[in-house]
Amino acid sequence: MKKNSYLYLVPMIFGTMLTISLLFAWRSHIYSVIFFKPNFQKIYITSSLILAAISSLGFIIFKKDILSGNLINTLKKITALPLALFLVCLLTLQIPLSLLIYLSDGTQSTYTTAYTQSPGGRNSCRGIEIFEPELNKAIKICHSSGDSNKGLVKIYKTSNTKGIVITGAAFY
Known part of the structure; x- marks a missing residue:
């Protein structure tokens, strides 16, 4: 098959566009x-x-x-x-x-913890930083809802044997 034929170029262009859009969706949502x-x-x-x-x-x-x-x-x-x-x-x-x-399925849980505001930059989002006891390290959460001056946030997560998924964060 010739490299400049439509039978080659059309699937390559659509495949590349689909791959790039799936990468952007993975990067922004997952x-x-x-x-x-x-x-x-x-x-x-x-x-x-x-x-x-x-x-x-x-x-x-x-x-x-x-x-x-x-x-x-x-x-x-x-x-x-x-x-x-x-x-x-x-x-x-x-x-x-x-x-x-x-x-993967996992156990859903919630907990309340203290947070600090984390500034956003060119390559990262503005959000909050919390200490995750299951991972034993500080993590950054980009999207949180609510408004509070108490300095506490309620974390909703799903954890399994491989890792955790933060499903939500609401100011307490």
């Missing part, structure tokens, strides 16, 4: 409310590392010309390839694993 538990985060990083190691070995074994050239360029390729593949694997596994947490 990514900001999903938090990995520490043990699942270790599994995520370890599986990305193993996948990157296997992929880089496959590149080195099956693409003989990747190691051609002088010694310095070969060393650069040997060190840069696994690092680049590790970053790509981290980014690629983030989406299905966060969808796994988002779509």
Whole structure:
């Protein structure tokens, strides 16, 4: 099939547009409310590392010309390839694993905690920062409702073995 034919270009254009729109929908609706538990985060990083190691070995074994050239360029390729593949694997596994947490059933719970205002920036939203006892770290919640000067917020969450989903936050 020719690369400039309509039979090739139309599905490629629509597929690219669909992929980009799904990535934007995931980033705006799912990514900001999903938090990995520490043990699942270790599994995520370890599986990305193993996948990157296997992929880089496959590149080195099956693409003989990747190691051609002088010694310095070969060393650069040997060190840069696994690092680049590790970053790509981290980014690629983030989406299905966060969808796994988002779509899994879990126990719903609520609790009240203190919060601090968190400023927004170019790449993040304005919201509140709370300490999540299940994750044992501070997390940022972008969308909260209500208005209060008490400094307390009620958190609605769904937690399972892989992570938590913040379903809502209301000022108390």
